[in-house]
Amino acid sequence: MQDEPTPIELTKAVADFLRNDITPLISGHQAFKLRVAVNILDLVARQLTREEGSDAREVERLRTLLGTEGSVAELNRVLAERIAKGEVDLATPGLSEHLWATTMDKLAVDQPNYASYKRELGREG
Amino acid sequence: MIEAELSRIVLRWCPGATGVAGAAKLSGGASQETWRFDILHPDGNIGAILRRAPPGSGPSSMRGPGLEAEATLMQLAHDAGVPSPRVLHVLTPDENLGAGFIMARVEGETIARKILRDEEFAAARPILARQIGRIAAGLHGLPAARLPKLRQVTSTGEIADLAREYRGFGRPRPVVELALRWLSDHDPGLSAEVTLVHGDFRNGNLIIGADGVRAVLDWELAHLGDPMEDLGWICVNSWRFGEIDQPVGGFGSREDMFAGYEESGRKVDPDRVMFWEVMGTLRWGIMCSRMMQRFRTWPDHSMEHAMIGRRASETEIDLLRLLAPRGR
Numbered sequence: 001m002q003d004e005p006t007p008i009e010l011t012k013a014v015a016d017f018l019r020n021d022i023t024p025l026i027s028g029h030q031a032f033k034l035r036v037a038v039n040i041l042d043l044v045a046r047q048l049t050r051e052e053g054s055d056a057r058e059v060e061r062l063r064t065l066l067g068t069e070g071s072v073a074e075l076n077r078v079l080a081e082r083i084a085k086g087e088v089d090l091a092t093p094g095l096s097e098h099l100w101a102t103t104m105d106k107l108a109v110d111q112p113n114y115a116s117y118k119r120e121l122g123r124e125g
Numbered sequence: 126m127i128e129a130e131l132s133r134i135v136l137r138w139c140p141g142a143t144g145v146a147g148a149a150k151l152s153g154g155a156s157q158e159t160w161r162f163d164i165l166h167p168d169g170n171i172g173a174i175l176r177r178a179p180p181g182s183g184p185s186s187m188r189g190p191g192l193e194a195e196a197t198l199m200q201l202a203h204d205a206g207v208p209s210p211r212v213l214h215v216l217t218p219d220e221n222l223g224a225g226f227i228m229a230r231v232e233g234e235t236i237a238r239k240i241l242r243d244e245e246f247a248a249a250r251p252i253l254a255r256q257i258g259r260i261a262a263g264l265h266g267l268p269a270a271r272l273p274k275l276r277q278v279t280s281t282g283e284i285a286d287l288a289r290e291y292r293g294f295g296r297p298r299p300v301v302e303l304a305l306r307w308l309s310d311h312d313p314g315l316s317a318e319v320t321l322v323h324g325d326f327r328n329g330n331l332i333i334g335a336d337g338v339r340a341v342l343d344w345e346l347a348h349l350g351d352p353m354e355d356l357g358w359i360c361v362n363s364w365r366f367g368e369i370d371q372p373v374g375g376f377g378s379r380e381d382m383f384a385g386y387e388e389s390g391r392k393v394d395p396d397r398v399m400f401w402e403v404m405g406t407l408r409w410g411i412m413c414s415r416m417m418q419r420f421r422t423w424p425d426h427s428m429e430h431a432m433i434g435r436r437a438s439e440t441e442i443d444l445l446r447l448l449a450p451r452g453r
Contacts, residue, residue, distance in 0.1 A: 036428045043435065076298075079302075090303070099300055116439070119369065123451060123452050
């Protein structure tokens with residue numbers, strides 16, 4: 001067991017430092033790159049916060065959908081193959097719900113401000 | 126310096142010019158550069174743009190038609206009354222400036238978010254979708270006999286290309302598989318008419334002013350194919366920049382664009398447009414994954430490329446909204 005602070009806390013500390021202390025000092029293309037860097041750290045913090053729970057739920061759904069065991073990567077490979085072969089499609093009970101849930105979990109990490117995501121989130125709320 | 130080189134050649138094709146000034150590089154990669162500069166002329170200076178592959182830079186893109194073909198297409202569009210920059214000069218080998226061309230500079234805005242939000246464009250926004258339809262019809266009507274040599278794209282070939290590239294990444298993406306299946310199941314096959322297709326006709330590649338569209342840019346992906354491809358691509362959600370209820374570039378409705386397109390007597394096939402919107406959404410997702418590969422393999426280790434890789438998921442939610450919509 002590793003000591004504290006957690007990776008999430010450390011990442012957030014660096015992101016806040018860059019955002020609050022360094023951003024005012026920098027201009028031009030370097031300022032653009034700094035904004036990208038801060039965005040990356042924010043994304044990493046979101047992933048560290050959410051990934052464990054979302055992967056566990058994804059594995060649960062995939063087990064039910066596919067009737068087989070495996071890691072999240074292995075199960076995704078099986079699902080991808082079955083869709084490619086036409087063995088599973090949108091008429092298959094649970095597929096649409098699974099793809100939606102998985103995709104919403106990705107957007108929550110990658111782009112929580114993406115307009116399509118916010119619209120769909122409102123539908124769930 | 127580029128100014129001295131341009132001054133040396135400007136008199137050859139611009140009678141009365143005394144030189145050039147104010148050269149500034151707008152963008153530049155390893156294989157292609159864009160410069161702005163002013164041609165000094167006693168009757169008034171002329172704003173100009175140079176697009177070139179510098180000497181010794183080699184072939185730029187395997188898919189693109191090349192800079193000379195781009196110049197020809199822009200000039201043809203201009204001559205046909207489609208908003209397009211006037212081509213002033215095509216570089217020749219003896220000028221030692223590389224391959225490329227010089228065009229008249231068109232003032233206006235290309236940054237999509239400004240066009241969609243700034244007050245300056247408020248009056249233009251409601252007319253843009255219809256105007257874009259008219260422009261697309263104009264491009265698709267350019268005389269086939271005068272077009273430069275271009276590759277031909279078919280829906281079936283494009284599905285295969287995207288599938289091959291996706292599989293090459295070696296990472297399973299169930300939503301991508303679903304989209305590939307849907308595209309194969311709905312492949313409309315060869316279009317009745319094969320025309321010039323711009324290939325990157327979207328918000329971001331249009332110069333827009335308070336009066337509407339002033340120029341169509343970026344012919345790098347021009348090809349021959351189904352004209353409905355251009356109408357589908359401009360509707361891809363990523364080019365709506367947040368205005369998701371305005372399918373045409375975030376500006377307006379499909380109906381307005383279709384009406385503008387049909388003013389010319391050309392016909393819209395809405396099913397094909399929808400097919401190409403799905404294809405375009407998938408294509409942008411694959412392009413995002415391609416950026417991720419570049420991040421991993423290119424020496425510059427670009428953070429921007431890394432983050433574009435994380436935009437692939439935006440196309441997955443948009444594919445689901447198209448193919449498996451909820452609660453409607």
